[in-house]
Amino acid sequence: MKIRLRTIAIALACAAAAAWAFVYSGRYNIAATVQHTEPVYRLLDYVMRRSVKLRTGSAQPPDLADAQRIRNGFRLYRAKCLQCHGAPGIAPQDFALGMTPAPANLVATAREWPAAEIFWVARYGIKMSGMPAWQYRLSEREIWDVVAFVKALPTLSPTDYERWNDRPPAPATASPADALSAESATLGDPKAGRRAIDQHLCATCHRIPGITGAIKDVGPPLNGIGTRKYIAGVLPNNxxxxxxxxxxxxxxxxxxxxxxxxxxxxxxxDMAAYLYTLKDLD
Ligand code: HEC
Ligand code: HEC
Incomplete structure (x- = not known):
């Protein structure tokens, strides 16, 4: 028994050393011009599909056949998704052609995926793929509008899409988040604030305790911001x-x-609530 445990421990240590040696050697090619190998691609795609399915839950989609919704969805799709995913008769932008994995053609996705899963991916994005999360950019209603349009994609010919393009734009609906009064100064939820900070590039410029990868000094470090007298040297800190x-x-x-x-x-x-938890200078 003892010997067997030791053999297993040695085997594990060897495997870890070999894995580390492979990583350290730089042999894995991260160039976006080299596709993933078939097994790696299949595995990653499967992990993504299972992950989306587990998290989608049983939320019932709203009425996606609603014409006004689809029209608003078209407007949003053209502004936020077309660049990467293209549309009937329209190629994605050049930068999207250079992405690995390549952004899917959503006609196929619309046929195969339930609406709730498209909603989930549009809202939360896909790590390590280039698919952005839209949660902080679009309201829940707007994301459903986009989903309604995506679901309608398989029925559109290039000529149909062009016709949509020529129609006068639907009036923009104000997102409910903006309806909140900007006057009152109530702080939000620090946990949500930490996630929101992660979703607004703050980490690309600031050191921020508790935020992964926030180690850059383009702006001042934010440790201790909760107890500082001034914000940016000009505003009293409240x-x-x-x-x-x-x-x-x-x-x-x-x-x-x-x-x-x-x-x-x-x-x-929410972000402010999180920043006020940062009281220590180190
Ligand atoms: C910057 C480029 C980019 C933008 C903008 C973008 N996506 Fe994506 N999207 C991707 C990439 C990359 C993937 C992952 C590869 C893949 O599976 O398509 C992806 C995946 C998806 C998927 C899963 C598709 C599948 O079959 O695997 C959906 C659904 C999706 N995007 C919807 C949207 C919607 C809706 C918008 C606009 C609100 C949008 N995307 C904007 C790049 C983008
Ligand atoms: C492109 C880089 C950049 C990004 C992105 C950025 N900041 Fe800044 N930030 C700065 C700079 C530079 C300053 C200093 C500004 C000044 O003093 O005029 C600053 C100042 C601040 C301050 C005041 C700091 C102090 O010491 O008084 C806070 C708080 C802050 N940023 C928070 C954030 C948050 C939260 C985000 C994300 C929503 C963010 N910043 C995104 C560059 C950035």
Missing amino acids: PANMIRWLRHPKQVDPLSAMPDLNVQDKDAR
Whole structure:
């Protein structure tokens, strides 16, 4: 028994060393011009499908045949999805042709996937694939609108799509997140704030405790921001000013290198709540 355990331990150690040696050697080619091998691709695709299915749950889609919904979905699809996924008669943009994995043609997806799964992927995105999460950019209703349009894709010929293109644009529906008053300064939920920070490129410029990969110094580090006197050296540090800064840094300081990241009101409140948990300087 003892010997067997030792043999297993040695075998595991050898396997780990071999794996590390392979990684360290740089032999794995990460170039996007080289496709995944068939087994790796099949495995990753299967992992993705199972993961989506597990998380979709039993939420009932709204009425996806509604004409107004499909029309609004078309407008959003053209603005947010067309560049990568193309449309009947329209190729994706050149950058999308260079992506690995290549963005799927959604006509096939619309035929094969239940609407709720398309909704899930559009809302939460797919890690390590280039498929963005739209949760922080589109409201739930808007994502259902896009899904309604995607579901209608298989019925559209290139000529149909062109005709849609020529129609006057449907009026934009305001997203409910914007309807919240920007006046009151109530903080949101710090946990949601941490996720929202992860979804707005904050980590590409700031050191932020608790955020994976947030180790860059383009802007000031945010440790201890909860106890600092000023925000960006100009605004007294209080919740109202913090929310304002996160939403409209350019309004506060037109010369600031911090860009306006289109942060929604609710997300700014959640982010601010998280930032106020950062009290320590290290
Ligand atoms: C920056 C490029 C990009 C944009 C923009 C984009 N996607 Fe994707 N999408 C991808 C990539 C890459 C994948 C993963 C590869 C794949 O399976 O297609 C993907 C996968 C998907 C899938 C799973 C398809 C399948 O059969 O595997 C759906 C559904 C989807 N995207 C919907 C959308 C919708 C809806 C939008 C617009 C709101 C959108 N995507 C915008 C790149 C993009
Ligand atoms: C392109 C880089 C960049 C991105 C992305 C960015 N910031 Fe900044 N941020 C800066 C810079 C530069 C400053 C300093 C601005 C100044 O003093 O005018 C700053 C200042 C700040 C401050 C005030 C810090 C202090 O010490 O007073 C906070 C808080 C902040 N950013 C939070 C965020 C959050 C949260 C996000 C994501 C929503 C974010 N930033 C995204 C560059 C960035």
